[in-house]
Structures are given as structure tokens and as C-alpha cells.
Amino acid sequence: MLNDNQSYTSDWIHKLENPYHWNLYRHQLDLIFNKSIIPKDGKIIEVGIGSALVSRYLKQTGLNVTTVDIDEDKKPDIVADISVFSFPQVDLLLAFEIFEHIPFETAKSVWENIARQKIPQVAFSLPYAYKTYFWMDYWIPFLGYKQFHIGRKRGKITQEHHYWELGYENKTSSVVEEEWQKLGYRKEVSYRYRNHHFFLMTNQNYQSH
Numbered sequence: 001m002l003n004d005n006q007s008y009t010s011d012w013i014h015k016l017e018n019p020y021h022w023n024l025y026r027h028q029l030d031l032i033f034n035k036s037i038i039p040k041d042g043k044i045i046e047v048g049i050g051s052a053l054v055s056r057y058l059k060q061t062g063l064n065v066t067t068v069d070i071d072e073d074k075k076p077d078i079v080a081d082i083s084v085f086s087f088p089q090v091d092l093l094l095a096f097e098i099f100e101h102i103p104f105e106t107a108k109s110v111w112e113n114i115a116r117q118k119i120p121q122v123a124f125s126l127p128y129a130y131k132t133y134f135w136m137d138y139w140i141p142f143l144g145y146k147q148f149h150i151g152r153k154r155g156k157i158t159q160e161h162h163y164w165e166l167g168y169e170n171k172t173s174s175v176v177e178e179e180w181q182k183l184g185y186r187k188e189v190s191y192r193y194r195n196h197h198f199f200l201m202t203n204q205n206y207q208s209h
Contacts, residue, residue: 017051020194023193023194024096024097024125024193024196025053025054027125027193027196027198028054028094028096028123028125028198029054029057031123031189031198031200032044032054032058032092032094032123035123035188035189035200036092036121036123036188036200037121037202038063038091038092038121039091041064042063042064042090042091042092043064043066043088043089043090043091043092044058044063044064044065044066044090044091044092044093044094045065045066045067045068045087045088045090045092045093045094046058046065046066046067046068046093046094046095047068047069047082047093047094047095047098048068048069048095048096048097048098048101049067049068049069049074049075049076050074050096050097052067052074052075054094054096055067066078066088066090068080068082068085070082082098082102082110083102083106083109083110085113086113087113087114087117087119088117089117089119090119091119091120091121092119092120092121092122092123093114093119093121093122093123094123094124095122095123095124096123096124096125097125097126097127097196098124099124099126100126100127100159100162100163100164100165101161101162101163102163103163103164104163104164104171107164108179111179111180111183112183114183115183115184115185115203118203118205119203120202120203120206121188121200121201121202121203121206122180122185122199122200122201123198123199123200123201124198124199125196125197125198125199126165126166126173126176126196126197126199127159127162127165127166127195127196127197128165128166128167128192128195128196128197129153129154129156129157129158129165129166129167129168130151130152130153130154130167130195131151131152131153131154132149132150132151132194132195133150133151133152134148134149134150134151135147135148135149135150135151135194136148147192147193147194149194153167153168154167154168156168166197173190173192173197173199176197176199177190177199177201180199180201184203184204184205185201185202185203185204186201186202186204187199187200187201188200188201188202
């Protein structure tokens with residue numbers, strides 16, 4: 001049964017995803033393997049299994065991953081509504097393109113629940129309410145990758161299953177970061193890739209192994 005505080009669909013996981021979405025997977029995995037400080041024997045929980053590409057990849061590399069999703073059709077390890085879910089003790093929580101599927105105030109409650117469990121690191125992404133006309137990213141020696149983006153903010157949210165997005169009304173990446181900082185997390189990584197923003201937040205009391 002669909003929870004009034006969540007909106008989602010399983011249709012997209014049965015289709016070949018476009019190149020842009022495949023690039024998003026690359027950024028997700030980069031956060032996990034190259035930016036996070038999870039120990040080799042650490043535990044990961046992924047909220048929102050999606051196509052299961054990320055969780056399967058992580059499991060094949062030997063990482064201990066548990067998936068949670070409200071949609072049993074996606075066959076997660078645990079079927080649960082994260083707005084009322086009691087998160088277990090893990091080293092890293094993943095929630096890519098998840099929090100926009102619940103109202104912002106509900107998302108804040110979920111973040112508070114995560115903070116109460118003192119989960120060391122949280123990696124997640126959020127979409128922008130933005131229409132892209134032209135995009136280019138390129139690499140410059142000694143400066144790294146750069147981005148060039150032409151587009152405009154959308155006047156409304158066009159995704160049927162999204163309650164909120166960055167750039168719409170008063171929701172910004174800075175607002176999201178501030179909410180996490182209130183909960184005792186510091187910003188480890190925060191950057192925009194096309195129409196998505198990636199975050200890696202670390203509990204201020206966390207000591208790496």
C-alpha cells in the first residue's frame with residue numbers, strides 16, 4: 001500500500017536507462033569507494049534499491065550491504081517505510097534520489113532518526129528543479145573536471161513522484177547542509193553534477209578506523 005508520505009514507481013527499473021542515469025551511478029560509486037571512509041569490514045545500508053545495480057556491485061566487491069525499500073516489487077532485503085523505520089547500526093547509509101519522494105518535513109524527521117542512530121556517514125543525492133538546454137563537462141590538467149551548463153529553473157516540479165527538489169521554492173543545497181549540521185554532521189562532500197547534487201555527510205564524533 002502506498003504511504004501518503006511517499007510517492008514512487010517501479011516502472012523505470014524494467015527499462016534501459018539513459019546515459020545520464022548511468023553517469024549518476026558512477027558518481028554514487030565514487031562517493032562510496034573514493035570519498036567515504038568505510039572500513040573494509042564495514043556495514044552498508046542502502047535506502048531505495050532502485051534497479052539494484054549499486055547494491056549488487058557493492059556486494060560483488062565483498063561489502064556487507066543491506067537494502068531497504070517500501071516497494072516489495074523491487075525485492076529489497078527489507079520492505080519498510082523509512083519514515084517510520086528503525087535504522088540498524090551501520091557504518092554508511094546510502095540514499096540516492098530518495099528523500100525527494102517524501103515531503104521535506106518528513107525527510108527532516110528521517111534525518112533526525114538517522115542522527116539518533118549515530119550512523120557515521122550518509123551519502124545521498126537530490127535532483128534539481130532545472131531544465132537543461134546544453135551541458136558539457138571537460139578535464140583541464142592540474143584543475144580537474146569542469147562543468148558548463150546552460151538552462152533555467154523550472155517554475156514547478158514536473159516529476160510526478162517528487163514532493164520537492166533543489167532550486168524550487170526555498171530548497172537549496174545549503175539548506176540541506178544546514179539541516180544536517182544541526183544534527184551533528186559535517187559536510188564532507190557536496191557538489192553538483194548536471195541536475196543532481198551529491199552529498200557525503202560525516203558524524204562529527206566519528207573516528208575512522
